[in-house]
Structure formats: structure tokens, C-alpha cells
Amino acid sequence: MAETSRPTLRLLAGRHRRALGGYPWIYSNEIAMDAAAKALPAGTIVAIQAADGRMVGAGTFNPHTLIAVRVLTPDPAAEIGTAFLTDRLRAALHWRERLFAIPFYRLVHAEADGLGGLILDRFGDTVVVQITTAGMERLRAPLLEAIDAVLAPRCVVLKCDPAARDTERLESYVTVAKGALDGPIEGREGAIRFLADLSGGQKTGWFYDHRENRAAVATLASGMRVLDAYCYAGGFTLHAAVAGAREVVALDRSADALSVAERAAALNGVAGRCTFRRADVFDEMERMVGAGERFDVTIVDPPAFAKSRKDVPTALKGYRKLARLGAALTAPGGFLFIASCSHNVDEAHFGEEIRRGVEKAGRQARILRRSGAAPDHPVHPSLPESAYLKAELLALD
Secondary structure, eight states: OOOOOSOEEEBOTTOOHHHHTTOOEEEGGGBOOOHHHHTSOTTEEEEEEOTTSOEEEEEEEOTTSSEEEEEEESOTTOOOSHHHHHHHHHHHHHHHHHHOSSSEEEEEEGGGGTOTTEEEEEETTEEEEEEOSHHHHHTHHHHHHHHHHHHOOSEEEEEEOOTHHHHTTOOOEEEEEESOOOSOEEEEETTEEEEEOTTTSSTTSSOGGGHHHHHHHHTTOTTOEEEEESOTTTHHHHHHHHTTOSEEEEEESOHHHHHHHHHHHHHTTOGGGEEEEESOHHHHHHHHHHTTOOEEEEEEOOOOSOSSGGGHHHHHHHHHHHHHHHHHHEEEEEEEEEEEOOTTSOHHHHHHHHHHHHHHTTOOEEEEEEEOOOTTSOOOTTOGGGOOOEEEEEEEO
């Protein structure tokens, strides 16, 4: 490895194995956090060295966070700027273009694409950029240059408002860095035309991660009555209705999301078979159970219940309750699809709570399908946390 003049962080004795094995996060308690390290500005690019002198690589550093270093490359002297970012974007684009015929997908999925702290979603000639770390924030200017070099998009939206920025001591902002944005933008997913609110919606405006799950559930929907709980912009709703569901009831507490979903239903010619209800989902599901409502296909896709590990016990109770309510609302011979996007909740614990919830509803189930995110959301082989999405499709007696 070439020598480097950039600041060097040294790992504590015995704390280098994961980093040398390819784990892209280095925690603050693994670093010799001396006065010089603590004085480095958040987002500084550093070289990382093991206690025995071996070089680990280079990454961005924030002395204020538990995940202190996001490793970007095993080369401690690598120049990390426009050319580096351009190469990473081109590599990410290569795989997406092999996977998808039209340009609607997640283009960069953080560490799995070698760019920790960055999410980049593509909506045709519009790109949404989500920056979650101080290191990537300091690289914003060369990143925008790289996006232009690789994609030459008409519009670039910086949607930098996730809660993760708080832990990095970063202010949130939403702005259009290039071009103009006038309301929700139309996208395509298979035969579906969807609408995504890129500036005001959740995350980047559309959840590409459920692409394959939506398609799988839609195959069960023809002629059926379907419930889509936490419908957001109508992803599952649209797929089910276009697949021939006789009725879809869609629930969400966000009036803005429901408005976008309702417009998208009209765009697909299925508005007459879709009913959109604004409600607290737990409360509305409880009410429907009490009213004796039943659905042939029940979809429950809640937001992240566990933002941190301390939230996990409460989150597990929430999944158990949703499974109980979902099972109670599903007609005999029907199907229940339920998901978790909380990376702090592992698959085994999630599955156990689903089992307990279905059992509490007095139902018996078969697991037909266990799944995760679509392939434009790859998993870093050394970072289990990147396999955040978990879902089960159950057949209920």
C-alpha cells in the first residue's frame, strides 16, 4: 500500500479482525480515540491502521458517532473525489442495467455499493440523493459531479432529511440541486404507473425494495378482496388492483400519501375498485376485526418500529399485534403478507412474533414464502445489517 499524508486512525489491540475481514463499519470503541482523533472535523477522510501496523484502508470519520468510520476502500492512500465516486456509480449502474429494462430502481445502496452514507434512487431522468453521514456530506460537491458524469440527469433532488442525520449532528434539508421539480413524479414498475413525492414523501418517495414482494402478492389478488395496511403511496394497492382484485381497502395515517396513492389509482384506471381510508392503522384494524370484516389477502407493511436496539422489545410486541390483527382479518383459505424494515430486528425474532400473533388469533398457517429486498438493494456480505427487509407470506386455514 502507498503511504498517505492523510490523518491516520489506529485501532486498539485486538480490535482489527472485523475491519481486516471486510466489515465496513468501525466503532468508536475500536479506535485509539486520542486528542488528535477527537479534534478531527466530522467527515474527515482518514487512513485506518491496525495496532500491529497493518493498514486497513481509508474511510470517512466522525468522532461523535458510535459508528465512527465508514470504510470506503482498502487502499489507505486512494484519492477519494470525483473520479473515485464516478467509478463507484458506473459499477452500480452496470449491475442495475443488467437487472432492469427501464431506469426506475435504487442505483446506490450504501455500503453494499461501496458508498456508505449514500442512497441514490433513480426515477428515469430524475435522481433522488439521500446523504446520511458527515463524510458523504463533505463529498457532496464531487458526488454531484459524478452523478452528472454518469447519468446526466434532468433533475437531481437532495432529500437529506432522515433521522440518521441527527446522530451525525447534521442538519436536515430538502432541495433541488439541478433542474426543477413540480409535484409527484410518474414512475414505472412492470405494468404499473406509480407516483412518487420526491420532496415531501417518506424516504426517497417510493419503496423500490418491495418490488418483487408486490409482484408475488399480486398473483394472489385476482377476484379477491384485499387489505393494504400502511399503504403509503399505494405500491401493493396498485399491483393488486391492476392484477384484478375486486376491491382493495388501503389504510394510512398520512393524508398526503393517500392523495398520491389515489391519484395513482386513477392513473392506472383502477380507482373504482380502491378505497382509501385515513386512520391509525392499529386502531382501524382493531375496529375492522370487531366489525367482522374479512379479506382474502391481507398486506401489512409497517414503517420501521425499531430505530435502535433499545426499541426492539417494543417493536416485537408491535409485530405480534399486527400479525394477530392481520390473521383475524384474513378469511379462511386466505393469505397474509407481513413485513419488517427494521434492521435491528433479525429474521428469527421477527418470524417468532409472527407465529405467536397468528397463534393468538386462533389460526393455523403455512409459510409459503420468506423474502427480503429486491436485487437493487444488495446485501453487503460482511454487513448483516444491510439485510434489513424481512417478509413472510402465509396461507391461513
